[in-house]
Amino acid sequence: MTASPILQVDGLVKHFPIKGGLFGKRQVVRAVDGVTFDVAAGETLGIVGESGCGKSTTARLLVQLIEPDTGQITFNGKLLGRDLSLRELRRHVQMVFQDSYASLNPRLTMEDAIAFGPQVHGVPEGKARQLARDLLDRVGLDPQRFAGRYPHELSGGQRQRVNIARALAFEPEVIVLDEAVSALDKSVEAQVLNLLVDLRQERKLTYVFISHDLNVVRFISDRVMVMYLGEVAEIGPVEDIYERPGHPYTQALLAAMPSMDPDQRTEKVPLSGDPPNPINPPSGCRFHTRCAHAFARCGQVAPPPIELNPGHRAACHLLREEPKAA
Amino acid sequence: MAATAEQLQALARIEKSPGYWQTVGRRLMRDPVAVGAGIIILILLSLAIFAPWIAPHDPYHGRMLGRLSPIGTPGHPLGTDELGRDMLSRLIYGGRLSLFMGITPVFIAFFVGSAIGVAAGYIGGTFNSIVMRTLDVLFAFPSVLLAIALSGALGAGIVNGLIALTVVFIPPIARIAESVTTSVRKLEYVEAARASGANAFTVVRVHVLGNVLGPIFVYATSLISVSMILAAGLSFLGLGVRPPEPEWGLMLNTLRNAIYVQPWLAALPGVMIFLTSISFNLLSDGLRSAMDIKT
Amino acid sequence: MSKPPLVEVEDLTVRFKGARDVYAVNGVSFTLDEGEVLTILGESGSGKSVTLKTLLRLLPENRTDIGGKVRVGGEDVLAMQGRKLADHRGGTVSMIFQDPMLALDPVYTIGEQIAEAVIRHEKVSSKAAMARALEMLERVRIPSAARRLKAYPHEMSGGMRQRAMIALALACKPKLLLADEPTTALDATVQIQILLLLRELQQEFGMSVIFVTHDIGVAVEVSDRIAVMYAGAFVETGTTREIIREAKHPYTHGLLAANLVGAKPGQRLDAIPGAPPALETRPTSCAFAPRCKHAMDICRAKLPPIRRWHDRRWVSCVLAAEEHASA
Incomplete structure (x- = not known):
């Protein structure tokens, strides 16, 4: 637990402007609004939340597919943009997407798709191809059968294995998995989860695992971060979060x-209504419109994160009102 | 190196799937309409290329005594035109200019338009807005008017006609290129390629072009018929090819007075234009469905 | 003694014709009583949605071969024509889908769509139909229902749209509701709302429900009975308790493990290897054998025997049959 953080994210903010027509008001989607967290080397951080909570935007910000409005990302103690170039970051931090088909170029064979990354980083073609075949083998796809295939000839589970192999080809330290197993059938999902568990151990990988499936997150994560409307509601060790959730939203999700x-x-329905729109998030605590325990202050002041246990923080006014005795 | 033989052997054992274009070709071959259209186009092209060996007469040589002889006249199976020139020979030779005027502007516009559209689509943002709005200004004119206005301003002649038609086709092709590129750019494999640290040029070359040029090409082939008709129209108006060159549009023009005397004869160049443009359209349709490989 | 079952399906087979044939459903039989909730549990391509659609005759007629018997309320569904089929669809049986955006018409308001369905089946005045629409929106607990009556589908949130679709499906008081993964696309907190709503409405209306899902958790929340489907056939059926607590088929075990029931965090899962068959031919041996860790020669040689405790509790697996024989 005392391992130094491999990834530090500080005050990440990303707002997307949306066009309100010629005379309309300019509005912004507050997709990610001040997110701060660390990921220790070798651990798996699960990120959960409902649609519009900003978990996928956070993932894209981590690999800089979109640039944050403000906020800093530090990898291995090196601040991105100062001590670390974007290109270097991308070699160390790779991403696997949800849609296994859209993630693969339909015109490239599996071997070409995996070998592309290493070639970009200067590995000669022959070596990159050999690496691609070794990786196919490692993720459980016979290179002789699959190296020359195109994406549409593979099943969803096989394609997702290729996507994992492609990420591995960079020899990254961190892999961001954005709903990477969500689109798969349960029996195939279990196979891919097994692969991820094996690879983590074998290659000392750090995962940022984003999912809406709380069972899967519990299974794979060491720590869990719960997001709600662009903010961190609660973060802590997996058993703390699942056994002793502090935030009313986490309790409702569970x-x-x-x-x-x-x-x-x-x-009993734990929570009524749909998650509100991140375009005009509620004032104060963003959860107060759906919270059963909300009182006057919740609508006015945004609660700061409160430490419940070492490493377990939740942003809720209730936790300050009552002493930590409970 | 000892490893080389082993590696080669390993390579040889890899099962290779047929490539994308190979699959498209195989699917296209299974479409009887597209194959038929393709055969007609091939025949028309070879007639045009080998015109001097195929045409029975000199297309420029007329006989004042044998003007407007009907279809089936001995020695002139398709009759003669208003100057007594052999229609069959003129139709065969006419294909040269007509096809040239139909294909060349689209071909050039395909490259220019794709370059503009892909750049606008991939870069996006303000650059995209500026480029696309500028093209919209050109696009706002009906293509016939634009072609007439341009070649009117440049003056009659083949080269000026080509330039006018090329300019006409750049905006629609660029538009398609832009919209296809914009949608491909958002796909996750392009994001993954960007996340690999590759520069924009490499991403476009490896991951974007291969996926956008196909649809643009299909669209462009459907423009060939439009281009042929426009070229014929320019000639008809006296803005493109000038007499006595054999060209289908021009022939249609010069024969229009004969429509009361020999209506079938006067319609022949129109039939050629129709046949060619519909063949290109059918081929383009076939190509579109052949390229739509899902599973 | 008891009423005849509402739904009787006997040896249903569905084959899709095309460049490559697909044997989507291969001999499915089940019965469903009035007021009962059955879940068909299976993965993509198992034939669960196809089975559901046959009950409404929603499959394209010219590309499918349907065999066997399907009776709802004593009527032969496969023989229905014209007016009778129209009354059957939306009248006796109605369906809700995964994506309400596709099931609802974007150019009419919610109220208009429900009223239109009521008028079509019950020949009432448009005023009465609108009143029914309002009542339905209230019954699916849509807040400020009167205002929502005039809303278009795109003006509603995902959960509200799903409620509106349920209101539309129940407007003509069907005897049987077919639900095709209606909560799969929803957020967790909304999913549980819809599941509880369906459970309440099922009791209020006393209707039968056939629920199709890939999610065991969802099945447990809503169903009385579960049928596990694999490669176009039921492999095990029983009450929800029997399936969760005393699963007999290796595939059911695998699904339970894949749903991470009792999984130890970070430990390898007992995953089913491989992938489901493509079903280009009708299986002549156990379709699950290639993925089954208990598979024996006999599994690959012929169709598995069925061990039947009673009409509604059976397993089609050689292991269960042997266990029975030796006991």
């Missing part, structure tokens, strides 16, 4: 999980 027990079905 209560919304299907029970899996026919004798103890969910009887």
